[in-house]
Amino acid sequence: MSSKVGLETDLDVDQAPSEKQDLCVSVLVPAYNEQGNIEELTERVVSVLDSHYTNSELLFVDDGSADDTGEVLERLREKYGRVRVIRFWQNFGKANALSAGFDNVSGDVVVTMDADLQDDPKAIPDLVDELEEGYDLISGWRRDRQSPFFKRLSSKLYNGLTARLTGLELHDLNCGMKAYRREVLQKVDVYGGMHRYIPVMAYWAGFRVGEMVVPHHERKHGKSKYSTRRLVFGFFDLLSVTFLTKHSKAPLRLFGGLGTVFSAAGFSLGIYLLVLKYGFGQGIGNRPLLMLSMLLIITGLQVFSFGFLAEKLSAQDRIDPYYEER
Template sequence: MSRLISIIVPVFNEAQSVSELCARIRATMDRAEEQFELLFVDDGSTDGTAEAALRERTSDPRVGLIRHQKNHGKSIALMQGFQAARGDIAVTMDGDLQDVPEEIPSLVAAIDEGYDLVNGCRARRQDAFSRRAVSWVYNRLTNMMSGQDIHDINCGFKAMRRAVYKRLELRGDMHRLIPILAGVTFGFRVTEVAVVHAQRKHGTSRYRLLRHRGLLDVVSVMACSATRWRPFHVFVECSVVPLLMAVVLGVSWLLLQTVWQNDGVIHSVTSTLLLVGAACGLFIAPVMWLIGLLMEVLLAPLQGAQWYDRLIVDRVEPRAEASDAGTELRVAA
């Protein structure tokens, strides 16, 4: 099978791991008889990680390096790798040797079964209990908000087709949400494969324990996905909540005026609060309609050929000649 696999490894101060990682990736890919390129994205390391990668390149031109002057985060590092990658399939993995290179063929095999993105699911995860507990909660909340069923969305060990990784736009902590972006936003087929998770050999983990920004990114992704194509519909549907609130509070105010007629302070304050609440609901609903309509107008120029093309995986073009029964298949980049 003549294809190229791009292995993208974002690294930050992992100089001690580079040599072993390269050797194991080479052995694994050569044993699988797969053509590959290995792209290190050095995200501002200060321990000689870039120099270690360049030493590997002197003996193997399949190794490449992209270097940041300072640390910009994993999402940006992955986007640099995706932009530079040339492979039909991209594999992403961490550079700390906890992602086991020998598992790459398992991820690629699932791609060969017809899936577009394969997410690694770390079996017997070799991390502290606190980190595993936070990850479990994050996975459950993310699945609840996105409607997906991913057991280990934080795992950085993934394989994906070119049509997937060339469409991704990552920022913030969205590298954690790649399966959601691929599955929810673009409708690609996503699956999970159990992978071995090894003990960290050198240094300590550089990822924060608390991941509130990741949850904020989930909300952002879901909101963008919902409002990208039909913002007016979304805001009108959401305006049902303040409208119902206005109706309930308005009816309560009427009952208060007709059933409980009292000149006391409690009656006066309650009546005022109900009336103000109902008025706020009646004010918020049309404001939401106007926001939705404004977004519809502003986003209309952006919902053109560029976005439509990004949603296409392949296209069968009809021939101009009626007598020619052949067709031309163009795969989206």
Template sequence: MQLSIIIPAFNEAESLVELYSQINRVAAENELAIEIIYIDDGSTDGSWKEIQQLVTFDDRVRGIRFRRNFGKAAALTAGISAAKGNILCMLDADLQDDPEELPRFLARLNDGFDVVNGWKVRRLDPWHKVYPSRVFNSLVSRLTGLILHDHNCGMKMFRAEVGREIRIYGELHRFIPVLAHARGFRVTEIGIHHRSRKHGHSKYGFRRFTRGFLDLMTVAFLTGYGQRPQHMLGAIGLCAFGLGFAGLGYLAVTWLLMHALHIWEPTPIGNRPLLAYSVALTILGAQAISLGLLAELLVYYTGRTSDSYSIAEEVFREKGT
């Protein structure tokens, strides 16, 4: 098995057979050894019946059905776990991704890359999706250091070891290239042909923007401080604690000058906003440092040793040979 094509589907019954036909034609024309894994993410429109028929017709097709809608990240995780190929490809089921691009993705992988991300150069989506997406992609590139035009493109291809090392949950599937890049894998992108939707409607609403921003914060923390959370939380805590301690110190000196040395007329320190701010900063700093220590304990006792490194290859010689 060379290529495993993972297709999450949620109420896409009208497009599943057509997508299979397109993939099958491309595989035959390019002599690709493939398997197709459909993941029915709790569909209610008959998608599972279509998948069952495809499995009966072609033994290269496999189907996985969720009990309810768990989301795209869960569907992709299930597909990655079930895949047998040494190369994995993510493909949306709505026919907007063109299977004709598969040979180009494979050729780019053969150039020495581990992850190839699609880039919808001419995106055929409504403006209220296109322009916010551009802003989001620019923000992701700046915060993570991985410069891509389209981080959230549904068409991605990567080696099986990438799927084994990264962990996606919630809605982190859009950050697969970022997570792989943080592990040291080589990531690139290619421009692809994007098609307009023929059947159904988009499953993502306005909430995806707020969720995407919150997920970006999560990914930035995981890739930057996942193995050393105290470096971030502790730095914030020390900064806040230092400012608070400096404010309290200033108030203490002021009180001493007013009451002990009688340099100027006393003014109630308790009425000054600086006192409240200094106390709040001191408490915040202590809490942030404590939270960082707790996070370090969690990483130490529950983290996987392999999370702290990624092996590219290994060579050794057996004794006596």
């Protein structure tokens, strides 16, 4: 369905190409309480865009920041003609910030990155160029990640579990630096915490997904938004995306199978109890196995019924496959 590539690059923004590309590139940056990083990030991104592209933009989505991020962005918008700003009046989360940005970018290619200066803008041209190798989405891989040990360990376990459940093997699924063709954003909806799983949903929609090694730096200013709460919610989101990608087309196969297992176990216990009663003359009325048998049969029928309902509803919510006329 798609393939994966790990690519090492020697990034040097000072070595500008002989001629600029006409490709329209949008850089999308969600920001929350990043007043100390925004100005330097803007200068570096604008420098890269000016060196490589004749048509580009930098779109910030201020996710209801409580510090002076909004004021800094307004000043930068007036200073740089290519800078645009969307501002939420309260914090709605990264997924909503990305979704708003995706709805408002104008580029044929969209590059996302975090606002904390840990993602290096020098990687933008290489991500875009990698799309030209036949990919629809390139996910960054922070191989030399500058983060605390627990954060790196939990990320490694999370990426391994995601690969096992979804079939898409990426080293760093949660890296904020990614490049997308516009067609991907038109097919994949982002909500809740699903921004982590855009590559998975794109992969199951038929897009070609790859990855590339990108530089990663230590945080200079502000505090990380990472928390154990996000880790727990991320696991629930993983279960959701696994169902949406692997079982949304035929949920009855999943729930029907579970229902059959429960019901079969209940019927087996019932037959065992009948043999005891009529074959050996033993009383079964007070046996806990009788209640367990009835419970398993009822549960199996309910799960099976739920599968029928999910099958009917999935026609509206399943991921639409991507295709193009040749």
